[in-house]
Amino acid sequence: MALNIVVMGAGYVGLVTGACFAELGNHVTCIDINKEKIADLQQGFLPIYEPGLESIVTSNLQANRLHFVTSLDEVQTAPQIIFIAVGTPSDKDGSADMQYVLEAAHDIGKYISHYCVIVDKSTVPVGVASQVDSIVKAELKKRGLTIEFDVVSNPEFLREGAAIDDFMRPDRIIIGLSSKKAKSIMLDLYHPITRNPEKIYFMNVPDAEMSKYVANAILATKISFMNEMAILCERIGVDIENVRIGIGSDSRIGNAFIYPGCGYGGSCFPKDVKALIKMAEKEGVDPLILRSVEERNYHQKRVLSTKIVQHFGEDLTNIRIGVWGLAFKPGTDDMREASSLVLLEELMKRNATIQAYDPVAMPAAKKMLPNEWFDKGQLSFAEHQYDALDAVDALVLVTEWKPFCYPDLTAMKKLMRQKVIFDGRNQYDPKQMVDAEFVYYGIGR
Numbered sequence: 482m483a484l485n486i487v488v489m490g491a492g493y494v495g496l497v498t499g500a501c502f503a504e505l506g507n508h509v510t511c512i513d514i515n516k517e518k519i520a521d522l523q524q525g526f527l528p529i530y531e532p533g534l535e536s537i538v539t540s541n542l543q544a545n546r547l548h549f550v551t552s553l554d555e556v557q558t559a560p561q562i563i564f565i566a567v568g569t570p571s572d573k574d575g576s577a578d579m580q581y582v583l584e585a586a587h588d589i590g591k592y593i594s595h596y597c598v599i600v601d602k603s604t605v606p607v608g609v610a611s612q613v614d615s616i617v618k619a620e621l622k623k624r625g626l627t628i629e630f631d632v633v634s635n636p637e638f639l640r641e642g643a644a645i646d647d648f649m650r651p652d653r654i655i656i657g658l659s660s661k662k663a664k665s666i667m668l669d670l671y672h673p674i675t676r677n678p679e680k681i682y683f684m685n686v687p688d689a690e691m692s693k694y695v696a697n698a699i700l701a702t703k704i705s706f707m708n709e710m711a712i713l714c715e716r717i718g719v720d721i722e723n724v725r726i727g728i729g730s731d732s733r734i735g736n737a738f739i740y741p742g743c744g745y746g747g748s749c750f751p752k753d754v755k756a757l758i759k760m761a762e763k764e765g766v767d768p769l770i771l772r773s774v775e776e777r778n779y780h781q782k783r784v785l786s787t788k789i790v791q792h793f794g795e796d797l798t799n800i801r802i803g804v805w806g807l808a809f810k811p812g813t814d815d816m817r818e819a820s821s822l823v824l825l826e827e828l829m830k831r832n833a834t835i836q837a838y839d840p841v842a843m844p845a846a847k848k849m850l851p852n853e854w855f856d857k858g859q860l861s862f863a864e865h866q867y868d869a870l871d872a873v874d875a876l877v878l879v880t881e882w883k884p885f886c887y888p889d890l891t892a893m894k895k896l897m898r899q900k901v902i903f904d905g906r907n908q909y910d911p912k913q914m915v916d917a918e919f920v921y922y923g924i925g926r
């Protein structure tokens with residue numbers, strides 16, 4: 482049976498959640514406090530780049546199953562389910578900032594008039610679902626109402642760039658709850674995408690909240706560990722790529738998240754590792770591993786600029802550098818905590834001139850970078866991949882976008898002033914990518 486669903490927050494997670502549940506035949510209203518975002522979405526313009534999302538949003542808008550509004554008061558039909566999918570950024574001290582989640586809880590308490598399941602999809606520390614429960618109860622009390630509701634934790638595991646597929650074909654769905662009524666509604670909701678019920682794991686609310694942090698922390702740990710091994714391999718003349726292949730074939734280790742690179746970024750790993758550190762410290766647990774993971778990542782984001790300085794010297798005045806890839810990973814325009822931001826800052830400090838190109842992330846990057854870099858002509862964005870190589874002394878490859886995989890060497894040789902490449906990706910064989918005319922610096926090889 483089609484459900485009436487509200488999704489609070491129309492960002493990377495909320496928009497995908499809303500669009501996918503509408504695609505499955507439900508009636509979905511997405512709410513966002515950002516009026517501009519909602520006005521664009523009402524017209525079918527997406528505020529983010531996510532492969533496949535635009536066509537699902539457009540077709541469900543046309544089918545009248547998907548609506549975009551700026552407040553709960555505008556929701557037409559009482560929902561059976563309200564998702565909270567608002568941001569949970571890092572606070573100044575590194576802990577997760579819950580202000581948006583708690584504001585959403587107040588809004589829900591001021592609005593509901595029937596039983597509903599409030600589902601926390603945002604990544605939140607243990608105990609937040611219980612805070613949401615208390616806030617909703619307090620708001621209902623102020624209204625003199627005793628409406629039954631349940632708060633459920635249902636952390637999201639989608640990956641930007643593959644979000645639709647991850648959502649529609651999830652490896653697993655984790656649901657923390659303690660009510661039979663909520664369990665039956667959640668089973669109905671997920672039935673179309675989990676015909677195999679073993680994909681749904683029910684547990685207590687705090688266990689579900691914690692599962693999300695532990696998942697992200699272990700993936701960040703694998704990356705930081707391999708980054709550290711890459712640095713060691715480089716020093717002792719071992720090719721990390723062969724090591725990666727060698728260890729990845731061990732089923733106990735697996736191939737995922739063992740590619741070394743120029744540091745992890747994005748909206749999740751950095752903030753979730755930080756939040757877990759704070760959670761541990763609050764409980765008097767010394768998070769030795771998590772702190773090292775973070776510290777390695779801090780240094781890893783500076784590996785490319787260090788190599789550039791070692792090659793060209795500390796003063797980069799008159800050095801022109803082409804950068805390919807700005808997004809924190811391919812398949813998205815998300816620039817949050819992207820390694821490219823650190824690279825640009827380190828190069829700007831040393832007075833380099835930069836010409837950058839990214840297939841989709843340049844508008845998002847423009848919003849995050851200081852205008853004065855562009856005004857002074859120190860940084861420019863190229864319209865095409867090869868325009869970024871015009872008269873450069875080096876090319877820096879940051880993001881593993883497919884069009885950067887095997888570049889056109891003839892064009893590069895014509896365009897580049899000096900044939901020097903710094904490769905932060907390490908997913909491709911440099912021997913196949915460049916020839917002997919290039920000076921090539923990889924990571925861990």
Ligand SMILES: NC(=O)c1ccc[n+]([C@@H]2O[C@H](COP(=O)([O-])OP(=O)(O)OC[C@H]3O[C@@H](n4cnc5c(N)ncnc54)[C@H](O)[C@@H]3O)[C@@H](O)[C@H]2O)c1
Nearest residue numbers: 490492493494512513514515567568569581585603604637
């Ligand atoms: N981005 C990912 O890949 C990803 C994956 C899994 C989990 N998560 C988690 O999902 C949550 C959302 O992440 P995101 O990347 O989608 O964030 P986002 O910043 O892209 O979107 C959050 C949206 O919430 C809106 N908002 C804030 N307060 C609101 C309110 N009271 N009512 C309605 N809207 C409100 C903001 O305007 C914004 O558009 C976070 O907790 C994040 O850790 C993200």
